[in-house]
Amino acid sequence: MDKCIITFLPDNKKVVVDRGTSLLSAALTAHIHLNSSCGGDGVCGKCRVLVKSGKVHAEPSGRIAPQDRNAGVYLACQTLAESDLTVEIFPESRLDLSALSREELALRLRGIYAPAEDIQEAKPGLTQEVFAFRPLVEKFHFELPAPDFNDKLSDLERVCRAVQEKIGDAPLHTGLANLRKLGELLRTSSWSVTVAVAAKGPVYEILAIEPGDSSQKNFGLVFDIGTTTITGQLVDLTHKKVLGTKATYNRQATFGSDIITRIIYAQAADGLEKLHHAVVDVLNEMAESFIEEHDVDLNDVTCVCVSGNTTMIHLLLRIDPSHIRQAPYVPTANYIPAIRAAEAGLKINPHGVLYCLPGVSSYVGGDITAGVLSCEIFKSKDLELLIDIGTNGEIVLGNNEWLISCAASAGPAFEGSGMACGLRAVRGAIQAVHVDPESLDVAYTTIGGDKPRGICGSGYIDLVMQLLRAGVVDKNGKLNREKAHSRLRPSSAGYEFVVVSGPQAGLDNDIVVTDADLDNFKRAKAAIYSAVSLLVRHMELKAGDIRRVFVAGGFGTSLNVESAVFIGLIPDLPRERYVFVGNSSLAGAREVLLSRDAAQACDRIAGNITYFELSTDAAYMDEYMAALFFPHTDAGRFPSVKY
Amino acid sequence: MAEELKMITTWSQAVCEMRLGAGRQEGGSRKVTLTVGGEETLPFLFKEGALPHTPLIAVEIFDVPQDDEPEALRRDLRGISKDPVTWAKAMVEDIGADLVCVKLAGIHPDGANTSAGQAVNLVTKILGAVDRPLIVLGCGEAGRDNEVLPLVSEATKGERLLFGDAVQENYKTLTAACIADGHNIIAESPIDVNIAKQLNILISDLGMPLDRIIINPTIGALGYGLEYAYSIMERARNAALSGDRMLAMPFICFVGQESWRAKEAKVPASESPAWGDQRERGIMWEVVTAMSCLQAGADILTMRHPQAIKIVKSEIQELMKKAQS
Known part of the structure; x- marks a missing residue:
């Protein structure tokens, strides 16, 4: 077959392709x-x-204006x-895969990993002893x-x-590799050994036996695998301490921005393989930079705890996700048993364990279970609500007696996708806006204070x-x-x-909001609000009965509650009932990693x-149609909103 | 029948009253003015609350001849439907239509494309020929309606006519014209109670008083979604009587337009002998559709066939007799 050499500018990279x-x-x-x-x-x-030279064959596309073509x-x-x-x-056109800057990270993680003085409002902080500290993998030193x-x-x-003197009378397993070297190891180390023990449900497994005392060197990783963003932390399991936090983009975005597109892509030749590698590579790279920065031995990283939506977990494990989008929408597994991290391609201790937080259904995944865990809705006597706003809006309503959830397909408008000048919450994204009602002058702030490049979810809401x-x-x-x-x-x-005149801001194009954007946006907010409303109605309750609302999600941390109520995205409740929890999924995963009680609670949740x-x-x-209006067709539901 | 209504509901709100047509002392030229709405209860439940106004029938006429007119209509309107003025006058004076609904189909750019001046002329002429209020409808093409209807509105300023249809995608121009010239407006929604309400809010946000808006809920003829329209009207009216101000408007139902589109009204007996005489069938289709709409709460029915109008009119009188008993 003929080969072509393609030179990409400005990188000046050359590739040879068929x-x-x-x-x-x-x-x-x-x-x-x-x-x-x-x-x-x-x-x-x-x-x-822009094709600068050479011959191409192109399918006609309405996406290219004639003069550009x-x-x-x-x-x-x-x-x-x-x-x-x-x-x-x-x-x-370039997918921004660079690791997020410090400010962006701080913004995304506000409320889950904040300095001690800011932690008061964060639910729950590391200082809070919610679950007994007993990591999923423990190391014990014995002088036998x-x-x-x-x-x-x-x-x-x-x-x-x-x-068993340490863990109680639970069944204890181990692998053949450990047995083969055990006799020699015990004797050469003069019976002074460190044993890594992993909890796997009711069963325990001896992962590794090491000579001498390495019980102080036990580390774990937690990841939140979002459709758009992957966030990770390195945790010292002996000292119960987060050593570092990183976030980057999910490289699967190359294969589609929402989970349905990715599930479809997984059906293509090598599709599943590519999606799997896209995410595993990110996790491994993140793990590598963690251990380098904190001078940790890879072998001392004994476990990984991951939360993510059901599709993300399937793709991480290279499980065919196709049934998730086919009626009656049944995933391969909601509860993933603890498995060897190496089997999923994760590079930690070869015997290390991978825990995936249990999901509820195809569209309510482990990230939501984690959110309920970290917001402690399952312990609350009062009625509480968790809204996780993303491409799919997941909602959980309940208290310590019952919990009910649903997932609404909101579309990617809040993540800045599918909008004329939409942008994810990256540097240069307009995140807050003020419009003078008389002059229509626009004042705005961007993430990182950079030159505006587009508008992100919170910017659109404002x-x-x-x-x-x-x-x-x-x-x-x-x-x-x-x-x-x-x-x-x-x-x-x-x-x-x-919104922003291009020449004035030193841009090639103006930043605008169009009728079509507003339509997308209206549908997205209607999907979220009507799901909340229906869930409340289904339980024969009223929105006013909800004592606390946790808003989670990529843009949740910078969301202006007044704007969100004004447009009818969230119910018109006293504002102090709203709590922004940022990435509650990561917080929940970390709690599980640090406490087997939390892991059991998570399974129960x-x-x-x-x-x-x-x-x-x-x-x-009907609820959805009624919500397709600002703030709502039934203005009585938004008494504090006056236009 | 002494015990026909055992459960009495007390509703919290009445439907708005809409006045149609302005007499000389009010700045118009109508000898006959009409009022619709004002219901305090569901249709014809006289024991439960007041139903102060008799539902009205408007005759549907067109500015230009319609080529797809069913045979039964063509034959029975022969001689009058060529000239809209004659047509309007005959239907009011001979048949007893309460008001005239003029559809300016001819202004459509893909149709006869008649000028705005012609439209203004025609409406003015009909106004001169009949002493009753008019309903004026555009052609349905937003751009063209926005050019022509404001001119017709201005030319008939002060007559308190009813203009339509405002839809969610295009309501501002017509609303502004109607507010300025003192007319009423028809708010059309696609068989959706939420959109009906949303449009009423949008129109009233521009400054239109609520008692000058009438809801066109969009109906289907018998066999073509009539029951769906019925349930939407029922829901809206229940909400109105329960206190929802933004749905407390009278209804207008386009019965003629919908029933004469039904296959059952159009297919000749030669093609479907078992269905019987086409003329009778068409008339009955229009009558049954109209009667169902009345039961759902219609305040104005627009109709086409003279015979159907007569039948429904006498049925309305029968139904309303109970108000006195």
């Missing part, structure tokens, strides 16, 4: 990750590249190499008595006897609220065409409002949460 390879695949081969929310279907229009702009996913090429990659004619217990039984108040947007979410102002102008599809299927509920469509 003729007919798509530019998106070629870029991946060159280790250049492009934005591709739709997974290469030519729908999202985010993988635009004439200038040589193509969608990388729809364009096949026909000859040697020189291709320039636009900065906005040497056998003699009076004590002829075998070597293994001798070790087990000592271990913006829509401000535009509603200024009368620029009507309650139906349409831009008011009668309002004569230079910021309002017709566009190719409907009208648009100029997952078992106790009733899953309520919205899609088959007759009332959902």
Whole structure:
């Protein structure tokens, strides 16, 4: 087959590919990750590249304006190499895989990993003794008595006897590899050994036996695998201390921005393999940099605890996720037994254990169980609510007697995807907006104080609220065409409002919000609100009965509660009932890692949460239609909101 | 029948009263003015509350001839439907229509594309020929309606007519014109009680008083979703009587337009002999649809066939007799 050499600019990377390879695949081969929310279907229009020389074959796309097309702009996913090429990659087409900066990290993790003085409001902080400290993997040092004619217990039984004095009379397993070297090891170390013991449900396993006393060197990793962001922590299991926190993007985004697109991609040739590697590589790289920075031996990392939505866990374990999206939406497993981390491709101690937090259903995963655990809803006498806002909005309502959950498909609008100038919560994303009701002057702040590049979820919530108040947007979410102002102008599809004028801010293009954006946004907020509303109604309760609402999610930490209520995203409750918990999934995973009581509680929580299927509920469509209005068709539900 | 209604509900709110047509002392020229709405209870439950106004029938007429007119209508309207003015006058004076509903179908750019001036002229002429209020409908093409309807509204300023239809995607221009010229407005929603309410809120947000909005809930003819429309109207009216101000408007149901679209009203007897005479079938289709809408709470029915109008009108009178008994 013919080969083509493709040179990517400005990286100046060259790759050799078969003729007919798509530019998106070629870029991946060159280790250049492009934005591709739709997974290469030519729908999202985010993988635009400029073909500077050479011949290509391209499927026509409405995503490219005619003048751009004439200038040589193509969608990388729809364009096949026909000859040697020189291709320039636009900065906005590049998937930002860099590790997050310190400020962004602080922003994302506020409330879960904060300095001692800030921890008061965070639920629950590390200082809080909620569960007894007993990590899932413990290391015990023993000075064993040497056998003699009076004590002829075998070597293994001798070790087990000592271990069972610590852990109680539970069944204790171990592997053959440990046995083969045990006799020699015990004698050469003069019966002074350290034993790593892992709790695996009701059973324990001796993972490793090491000479001497290494009981102070026991570390674990926790990860929250989000559809968009992966966050991890290195935890000292002996001293109950978080040594470091990191977050980066989920590289699976190259294969689609939402879980459904990724499940579909998993069906393609090598799709599952690629998705699996995309996530495992991130975890391994993060683990490597942790152990380097903190001078930890890889062998002393004995366990990994992971929370994530059901699809993410399937992909991490390279389990076919296809049944998740096929009726009746049954996953391969909600409870994943403790397994060898190495089997999943994770590079820690070869005997190390991987724990995945149990999920409830295909669309309510371990990340939500973790959230309920860390927010302690399962212990509360009062009615509490957890809202995890993402592409899928997950909601849990309940108290110490019952828990019910549902998942609403909100679409990626809150994560800045599918919006004309949307951006994830990265540097340069507009996160807070003020619009002067008279002059329509726009003031905004960006993440990191950088030059604005786009608008993220919290920015859109503020913006829509401000535009509603200024009368620029009507309650139906349409831009008011009668309002004569230079910021309002017709566009190719409907009208648009100029948030930031490009030339003024030193950008090539204006940052705008369009009628189509507002429509997406309205649907997203309606999906979340109507799910909450239906769940409350299903339990024959009223929103006012909810004593506390935990809002979790990527943008939860920077969310303006007043704006969120004003647009009708969350119920109109006294504002002090709202608690922003940021990444409650990671917090929950960490608690499990540090306490087998927490692990057991987590199993019980997952078992106790009733899953309520919205899609088959007759009332959902009606609730949803009623919520497709600002703030709501029934204004009586938002008494504090005045336009 | 002394015990026909055992359960008496006390509702908390009445439907708004909408006045149609303005007489000379109010700045208009109508000899006959009408009022709809004001219901304090569900349709025809006279024992439970007041139902102060008799439901009205508006005759549907067109500015330009319709090529797809069913045979029964074409034959029975022969001689009058060529000229909209004659048509309106005949239906009011001879058949007893309470008011006239003029659909300006001809202004559609893909249709006859008649001018705005022609539309204004025609409406003014009909106003001169009949002494009753009019309903004026656009062609349904948003851009064209927004050009023409404000001009018609301005030319008939002060007559307190009823203009339509405002929809969620296009309500501002027509609402502004109706507010300025003192007319009422029809708010159309696609068989959806939430959207009906949302549109009423949007229109009233522009400054339109609630008693000048009438809901077109969108109906289907008998066999074409009538029961769906019925349940939407029932829900809206229940909400209205229970205190929801944003749904407490009268209903207008486009019965003629929908029933004469039904296959059962259009197919000739030669094609489907078992169905019987086409004319009778068509008329009955319109009558049954109209009667069902009345039971769901319709305040204005727009209808086409003279015979159907007569039958429904006499049925309404029968039903309303109970108010006196």
